[in-house]
Amino acid sequence: MKILKLFLICFLFCSIDALAYFQRHEAGQEVFSFSSTFHSPRNTATEHSNAAEQTSDPGITLLNPAALRLQDGKKNTAAIYWQTGDLAENQGLITYARALSTITVQASYGWISYGGIDGIDEYGEETGVTHEPLSQLVALSATVPLKHINVGASIKLATDKLSGEENDRTAMGLAFDWGISWIAESRLYGITIAARDFGAMIRDYVDDNDDETYAMAQVFAISGFLKPRTLPRLALYAESSFPRYAESALHLGAEYSLSQYFFIRGGFTRTWLDLSRDAKELFASNSRPGESNEARLFSLGLGYALGPLALDYAFSYLTQGIGTEHRIGVRFSF
Numbered sequence: 001m002k003i004l005k006l007f008l009i010c011f012l013f014c015s016i017d018a019l020a021y022f023q024r025h026e027a028g029q030e031v032f033s034f035s036s037t038f039h040s041p042r043n044t045a046t047e048h049s050n051a052a053e054q055t056s057d058p059g060i061t062l063l064n065p066a067a068l069r070l071q072d073g074k075k076n077t078a079a080i081y082w083q084t085g086d087l088a089e090n091q092g093l094i095t096y097a098r099a100l101s102t103i104t105v106q107a108s109y110g111w112i113s114y115g116g117i118d119g120i121d122e123y124g125e126e127t128g129v130t131h132e133p134l135s136q137l138v139a140l141s142a143t144v145p146l147k148h149i150n151v152g153a154s155i156k157l158a159t160d161k162l163s164g165e166e167n168d169r170t171a172m173g174l175a176f177d178w179g180i181s182w183i184a185e186s187r188l189y190g191i192t193i194a195a196r197d198f199g200a201m202i203r204d205y206v207d208d209n210d211d212e213t214y215a216m217a218q219v220f221a222i223s224g225f226l227k228p229r230t231l232p233r234l235a236l237y238a239e240s241s242f243p244r245y246a247e248s249a250l251h252l253g254a255e256y257s258l259s260q261y262f263f264i265r266g267g268f269t270r271t272w273l274d275l276s277r278d279a280k281e282l283f284a285s286n287s288r289p290g291e292s293n294e295a296r297l298f299s300l301g302l303g304y305a306l307g308p309l310a311l312d313y314a315f316s317y318l319t320q321g322i323g324t325e326h327r328i329g330v331r332f333s334f
Contacts, residue, residue, distance in 0.1 A: 030245040031201045031214040032158040032173045034135045038062055038093045038110040040081050041314035041327040045301025046253030047267025049237035052181060052192040052223040054150070056333065057310070058095040061106055061141040064194045064223070065152030066179035068097060068104055068143045071333040074308065075099040079331035085316070086323025088112055103144050110137040131163040141177075150181045156199070158216070167207050175199025175216045192223045218244035233257040237267075247271040255303075263303035265314075270297075308333040 040059025043050060051064035056071045058079050070077055076098050083091040090113040097106035112135040118126055141154040154177040161170040175197045183190035197217040204212045223239040237253040253267035270278070301314035309332055316325040 029214070030197075030217045030243075031171075032135075032160060032175075032197075032216055034112055034160070035137050035156065035158045035173075035175070035197055036217055036219070037088070037091070037112070038108075038137055039327075040079070040093070041301055041312035041329045042255075042265065042303060044316060044325075044327050045265035045267060045299050045303075045312075045314040046237055046255060047251045047269045047299050048241075049223065049239045049251035049253035049267055050225065050235075050255070051179070051194055051221065051239060052183075052190050053225040053235060053237070054181070054183065057312075057329075057331065058097045058106055058108070059093065059329070061095075061097075061108070061143070061152065061154060062139070062177075063196075063221075064179035064181065064192050065141045065154045065177055066143055066150040066181040066194070067192065068106065068141070068152070069145075070097060070099055070104060071308070074333040077331060077333045079329060081327060081329040083325060083327045085325030086318060088325075089115060103142055106139075106141040106143075108137070108139040108141070110139075111135070129164070131165075133163070134161045135159070139177075148182065150183075151179070152181075153178045156197070160205070162205060168205060169203070169207050171201060171205045172203040173199055173201045173216055188227045188229065190225055192221075194221045194223070195219070196221065215244065217246075240272075247273050250275065261304055261306050263305070265301040265303065266299065268298045 039048065039062060040057050042057050043059050043063055048063055051060070051067055054067050054069040056069060056077060058068060058077050059081060060067045079095045081093045091111065093108060093110040095106060095108040097104055114133040116130045116132055118130055120126055136159045137156060139154050139156040141152060143150060143152040156175045156177065158173040158175065159170050162168065176199055177196045179192060179194035181190060181192040196219040199216045201214045219241055221239055221241040226236045228234060233256055235255045239251040240248060241251065242248045249269060249271045251267065251269050253265065255263055255265045257263055297317050297319045299314055299316040301312065304311045312329040314327040318324060
């Protein structure tokens with residue numbers, strides 16, 4: 001319990017401190033922000049709050065490369081996830097993980113196809129050219145279990161093609177993730193510190209002999225989970241994320257096992273700035289602006305696992321009437 005108390009103190013201190021540190025008017029200055037949208041339905045249903053708990057869902061490595069643990073008795077896991085909705089009509093992620101002695105390695109490939117977009121010139125006239133933008137992410141990860149902790153790391157290559165105009169080209173970025181996880185011997189609680197998308201653009205969008213360099217998202221996160229002894233089928237998750245170029249946010253989630261095979265999940269996301277505005281509104285302040293700093297507000301999901309096969313689904317409600325998202329996933333262990 002001392003570890004839990006220390007985690008809560010660090011969690012609150014970092015969250016409060018981040019409110020001051022990240023007020024630098026740098027929102028939106030990162031590149032390849034799409035790399036943070038590749039998530040499994042389980043991650044999404046818990047609103048990315050579940051990075052501290054080990055799981056056989058290989059999508060977890062994009063939150064915390066130290067959290068992957070293959071199914072007992074299995075040395076391989078393959079998974080495919082697909083997303084559709086108002087922010088992405090055709091987005092997917094394919095992963096394959098394999099145990100090599102005590103190390104687990106994983107390769108992942110993600111894509112976002114935006115469909116055909118009619119070209120428009122600087123005067124607002126149609127050019128007659130149809131563009132097909134495509135964003136891609138390739139990641140290689142490794143998870144190493146030690147005596148009391150797990151460590152993991154990923155290297156990621158992001159590519160982004162906007163158009164086929166003359167001198168335009170596919171931009172590229174290189175990033176590095178790492179994670180450190182500690183889980184109690186009882187496996188009822190644990191904590192994680194992770195870093196995501198620490199990297200930069202290595203080739204820009206225009207072939208003009210003048211490559212510009214911009215940083216990627218650069219996110220630090222501290223996460224924890226708790227399984228109450230009185231409700232062993234319930235897992236509670238919490239994360240506070242600290243992006244370099246966006247507002248720090250609170251992510252809360254839960255997963256409940258209805259049986260050995262069925263799971264229900266839910267999650268909530270809100271930036272700390274929005275929470276402070278909500279508190280002002282609660283106390284009858286009229287100063288709260290009518291905007292949100294997060295695209296998603298909450299998510300719900302279902303899971304089914306029988307032997308080597310697992311199926312997952314997540315539904316997300318987006319803020320300010322933007323719309324909804326749906327994700328499905330299938331994974332197989334062998």
